[in-house]
Amino acid sequence: MPSKSSFFSANAFGSRTIDDQAGPGSIYEAPVESIVSNKYQPRQYFSEKPLQELAASIKEHGILQPLVVVKAGAGYELIAGERRLRASKIAGLSTVPVIIREASELQKLELALIENIQRSDLNPIESAEAYQKLNDEFGLTHDEIAKKMGKSRPMISNAIRLLGLPPEMQQALAEGHITEGHAKVLLEIHDNDKRLALFRRVLQDKLTISDTAQEVKRVEVNRHTRKISRDPNLEAHEERLREALGTKVTIRRRGKNGGEIVIEYYGEEEFGELIEKLTS
Template sequence: MKGLQSLIPKKSSRLTVLIKKQSRKKNLFGSKKESVFNIEVNKIKPNPHQPRRDFSEDSLKELADSIGEHGVLQPLLVTKIEKPTARGRRVEYQLVAGERRLEAAKIAGLPRVPVIIRDNSERQKLEIALVENIQREDLNPIEAALAFKQLNDDFGLKHEEIAKKVGKSRVAVTNCLRLLNLPLRVQEAITKGKISFGHGKALLMAKPEKQKDLFGDIIKDNLTVHETEYRAQRVAARPSDKESKNPLFQKIEKDLQEVLGNRVSVTKRGRAGRLTLQFYSDEELDKIVNRLLKI
């Protein structure tokens, strides 16, 4: 059962590694021995740094059914917050990791859930929540990008540092962050799964004023990522280049682009000239080389 499996921690999960590593540091998480407490769900408040913003209703319902039958098998992580009141102090708990489990427990009607109480800094709360969601592949690309941005803006982490914490390459983190340069309408489409991360990367090849039109083409014509890349490369060409170019060269560029799927530029000065093939990743370069070798 998918819902049940999502509650069982993997032996080599990056979240577990992060927690164990940081638990060894003095004054971060308290003592090494961790106790599990059953806390009332209405006393657990959302984590303002929670990177995940959207939940699939179907998967949440499936998880709620599993929790209703088996209970919450993996404790949530929370921090304790004491707030002064007229009669003394009121104790609340802020969620660090396990928002999906908490929401499913509420749906299942559980009055209490098992938690581990920790004393984490704001940055550690975001890191743990981010790592948990990424290890479960729960974040969509825009949610991940916003979380990376917060780590960068609020806590000063460089892209390479973020990459190490979440188990991704620096290039992957940078490419994900670049999605935030797209129009909001396009970001919403990625969030809702209407277009993929690959489509978003392809749109970034085009100039900002052309991205909305190209996005419309993706939806209208149901373009693949490769088709989007090809169109983005074509619209990225400067009009002045086309206007001043020899018609023969324009035809050569068009023919080569159709064969290779990448932007091609032909320039000539005197008797000499230059043929330029553009690529945006090692994978694209490999594809170009393979296609050329087959010609």
């Protein structure tokens, strides 16, 4: 039977060593080496410096919040607390305090995602990939994901749109070289070569989101100028439709009395939701 961690007060949390009768809800001490990472862990990148700082804090003060695990064979699978587990290994702990939960595969991903979102630990690409996994692997609609995450449906849909960026831009966004605002503006450019060219200008010239938006507008207006000049009121109408539908909308005039409204979608799920909105 493993011993209690000297850094985690049993008096403070009522922790005890794990035995065969360990059940859900209570706090126990589990061997560090018996815990494997959550296979659905949405966070992929962990900065070394913050981990070292957390390890130093754990050495000094102990682990103040137990990790959350589920039983997995002879050991345990982590649901929440990846940073604390990694830092505990750096700090040299042999055991860590855990709470044992019962959770389905869907709940494992949900709990890991919610924890990271609440702590603002995920970069925009990691969040988008996790939302997409909830949609692809577990069949949750964008509305259902939004409710579980406490966000709006357009926010979820727009986040997933980021996965349509080329790898070079996704990496820059994940590493913080551009912001999510830059990325969403750049998605407005239809031509991928022009989008990449402007993206590289953003990096080189350190363009603000506002500057980038102006450049995007110029690129897209130039794309249409050979056809017909735009009514200055169209942009306001487009913006109203974008807010209502949660996706990119383009209005194009054709002559004096006609035109077309182009509504973009990014997957069958979003297509179905748009149809429902437009016909309800």
